[in-house]
Amino acid sequence: MRRTVEEHRRAVHDLLAAAWAHRPDDGGDRVPLLEAVGRVLAADLPAPLDLPPFANSQMDGFAVNAPAHHRHHQSGSVDSMKSTSYRAAATIPAGVVPAELAPGAAAPIMTGAMLPSGANAVVPVEQAQPAVFPAPGESVTLPATVPGTYVRAQGSDLARDAVAIAGGTLLNAAHIGLASALGLTSVVVRGRKRVLLMTTGDEVLLPGDPQAAGGLPAGKIFDANAALLRAMLVEAGVEVVLGPIVQDRPRALLEVLDRFAGPNRDRPEVDLIVSTGGISAGAFEVVKQALAEFDVDFVSVGLQPGGPQALGTYKGVPFIGFPGNPVSGAVSFEMFLRPALTALTGAPAPRPVVLATLREDLTSPAGKHQVRRGIYEGPGYESAASVREVGGPASHLLAALARANALIQIPPGVTDLQAGSKVEVWLL
Numbered sequence: 001m002r003r004t005v006e007e008h009r010r011a012v013h014d015l016l017a018a019a020w021a022h023r024p025d026d027g028g029d030r031v032p033l034l035e036a037v038g039r040v041l042a043a044d045l046p047a048p049l050d051l052p053p054f055a056n057s058q059m060d061g062f063a064v065n066a067p068a069h070h071r072h073h074q075s076g077s078v079d080s081m082k083s084t085s086y087r088a089a090a091t092i093p094a095g096v097v098p099a100e101l102a103p104g105a106a107a108p109i110m111t112g113a114m115l116p117s118g119a120n121a122v123v124p125v126e127q128a129q130p131a132v133f134p135a136p137g138e139s140v141t142l143p144a145t146v147p148g149t150y151v152r153a154q155g156s157d158l159a160r161d162a163v164a165i166a167g168g169t170l171l172n173a174a175h176i177g178l179a180s181a182l183g184l185t186s187v188v189v190r191g192r193k194r195v196l197l198m199t200t201g202d203e204v205l206l207p208g209d210p211q212a213a214g215g216l217p218a219g220k221i222f223d224a225n226a227a228l229l230r231a232m233l234v235e236a237g238v239e240v241v242l243g244p245i246v247q248d249r250p251r252a253l254l255e256v257l258d259r260f261a262g263p264n265r266d267r268p269e270v271d272l273i274v275s276t277g278g279i280s281a282g283a284f285e286v287v288k289q290a291l292a293e294f295d296v297d298f299v300s301v302g303l304q305p306g307g308p309q310a311l312g313t314y315k316g317v318p319f320i321g322f323p324g325n326p327v328s329g330a331v332s333f334e335m336f337l338r339p340a341l342t343a344l345t346g347a348p349a350p351r352p353v354v355l356a357t358l359r360e361d362l363t364s365p366a367g368k369h370q371v372r373r374g375i376y377e378g379p380g381y382e383s384a385a386s387v388r389e390v391g392g393p394a395s396h397l398l399a400a401l402a403r404a405n406a407l408i409q410i411p412p413g414v415t416d417l418q419a420g421s422k423v424e425v426w427l428l
Contacts, residue, residue, distance in 0.1 A: 003309075004412070005335060005369045008301045011311055012320065013340040019318045020193075020271065020344060028188040033179055036171050038237060039189035040346035043167040047182055050155035055115040056094075058150040062106040062128060063092065063119035066145045083141050088134040092116060106140055108133040115151060122150035158182075168346050193271040193345060195233055196260050198243040199225045200253065200277040200286050201324060206245060224326040224398055225276040232333050233274075237347030241270055248278070250290035261317040273317055274337070277324025279310045287321050296321070302412055304368045305395035306332040325395035331371045334407060334426070352427040356406075359388040362417045364410040373397070373404035376425055387425050404428065 003011070028042030057063065064086065086106035092098040094112040101107055101118035109115070109122060122145075125131060129141040158164055164182060165175050171189070179187060204223045205212055216222065223245060230240045241260065246253045253275075260269045278287035279298055287310060288298055296312030296319055305328040310321025320337060322329040334351070342350050356376055364370040374387040387408055391400020409424040410417065417423065 003299050003301045005301060005303050008299070008303075008309060008311070009336050009339060012336045013343060015311060015313075015318050016272065016340050016344055019313065019316075023271065029191050030186050030188050032186050033176060033184055036179075036187050036189055037173065037176055038347065039171055039187075039192075040237070041165055041167050041169045041171060041175075042188045042190050044163045045165040045167075045179070045184075045187065047158050047160055047162050047164040048184075049182060050160045051158040051181060052152050052154055052156065055154045056152050057092075057109045057111055057113050057115060057122045058152050059122055059124045060111050061109060061122045061124040061150060062086070062140065062142055063098075063101060063109045063115055064106045064121055064123060064142060064145065065101060065103070065119055066121040066147045066149065068147055083129070083143050085139050085141050088136055088138050088140050089116075090136050091133060106142060120147040120151065121145045124150065170347050170349055190345065192237060192239040193341075194239045194241055194269065195272045195274055196241045196243055196257075196270040197226060197230055197233065198246055198253070198256060198273070198275045199223050200246045200248065200275060202248045202284075204245050204277075225324070225329055228326055228398075229274065229276065229322075229329055229333060232330065232338075235348060236338055236341050237345065238272075238341065246275075246286065248284045248286045250286055253278075253286055253290040257314055261315050270317060273314060273319045275310075275319070275321045276329050277322075279321040279323065280308045291319070294319075302368050303331070303335065304365060304370045304393065306335065306371070307368075309336070323395070326398050327373070327401050328395040330401060331395075331407070335371065351407075354385060354425050354427060355422050356385040356387040356425045358408075358417055358419055358421045358423050359386050360419050362389060362408075362410065364415055364417070366415050367412050369412045370410040372408040372410065373400050374406045374408040374425065375404060376406035376427060385425075387423065 031039065087104055089101060089105040089107035091108040092110065092113045094110050098107065098114055098116035101116040107116055123142045125133060127143055134140050164178060169175060203220055205220050207222050211217055226242060230242060233240050243256050246256055261273065275287050278285045294314055296310055298310050300307055301309050305325060306323055308323050309332065312319050322332040338348065342348060370393065372389050372393060373391055375390050376387045379385045387406055389408065390403050391397040405428050407426040407428065409426065
């Protein structure tokens with residue numbers, strides 16, 4: 001079966017949407033506010049109080065009662081421009097409840113301090129004559145002003161009971177700051193999906209394996225897939241269950257799967273199974289052999305790297321199989337799984353997509369959507385955004401992937417691109 005990139009992306013989304021729609025909603029997790037960055041808010045969060053909670057001064061200055069008939073002209077001048085002499089009241093620092101402002105008085109007030117009853121405007125101290133804070137009872141001359149000047153009105157930022165943060169929001173630092181200003185110490189976020197991640201291959205050893213104590217044995221390689229994809233999954237907001245490296249024996253793979261998604265479980269321990277390797281056309285494709293009798297499709301996608309893909313279910317649990325080469329697995333994750341997670345769980349945030357000028361010629365095989373790793377440089381002074389390839393198209397170039405900060409997207413109908421061409425770039 002041959003699929004386009006768009007067809008397989010839609011198939012991954014639809015598989016997960018159908019499987020997860022039948023999972024019971026656990027109501028979310030209440031987590032400490034300071035641990036909620038990167039989580040998705042479970043429901044609308046209403047404001048328990050006004051922000052600001054009281055009218056306060058925007059400036060260091062004098063709280064006064066400005067006549068309501070004063071108004072601004074288009075020129076910026078104020079009617080009745082005559083300055084007025086006031087009697088200085090007691091200074092109002094931040095954090096106290098001030099006494100009512102007496103008629104004819106001006107109270108020195110600090111930034112953020114509560115506006116006293118009877119005051120409706122603030123005149124900056126720089127506009128006073130003299131431009132200092134006088135002692136109580138001394139006189140100070142202030143220019144005319146209008147009601148509301150340099151006053152932060154109660155609720156002007158956010159009114160009590162209004163939606164402070166909408167449900168489904170991916171929480172960032174600003175959201176955490178807002179929730180803290182509202183007095184919250186915890187929030188309810190959506191539960192994380194649990195993903196079983198498995199690496200396959202007789203040739204693969206985990207770093208630190210005793211077999212490599214005296215050096216990497218001939219014919220063996222250290223596993224990159226588990227570390228690479230685990231990091232990508234965690235960054236995408238899921239909880240990862242790391243399975244053992246599975247040797248090229250179908251029975252061994254099925255034993256690992258049954259440990260987490262066995263037939264005797266009312267509810268599987270994981271929401272998704274992701275494997276790497278063993279799905280191509282070789283003689284020892286363990287995933288293909290083990291799951292031949294299950295509801296799993298092994299397909300070819302018009303993508304390079306990442307052509308072989310597996311998709312289906314294992315005993316009711318969604319199953320996704322990526323190719324074994326590390327770059328193929330990483331590209332597969334970015335092209336297929338990450339967008340589905342964004343759409344269905346609200347996390348992670350979508351990759352920024354930009355246009356950039358290609359800095360060198362590139363060729364691409366006909367009929368395939370090619371994803372090249374690149375180094376993107378944003379627009380500078382009088383210069384356009386540009387991107388250059390790092391490494392090459394081969395799927396084993398892990399060092400090049402580590403240097404890349406972008407994925408260059410070359411559509412299937414394009415075989416030659418000249419330097420200076422505009423290309424779509426996904427920023428990593």
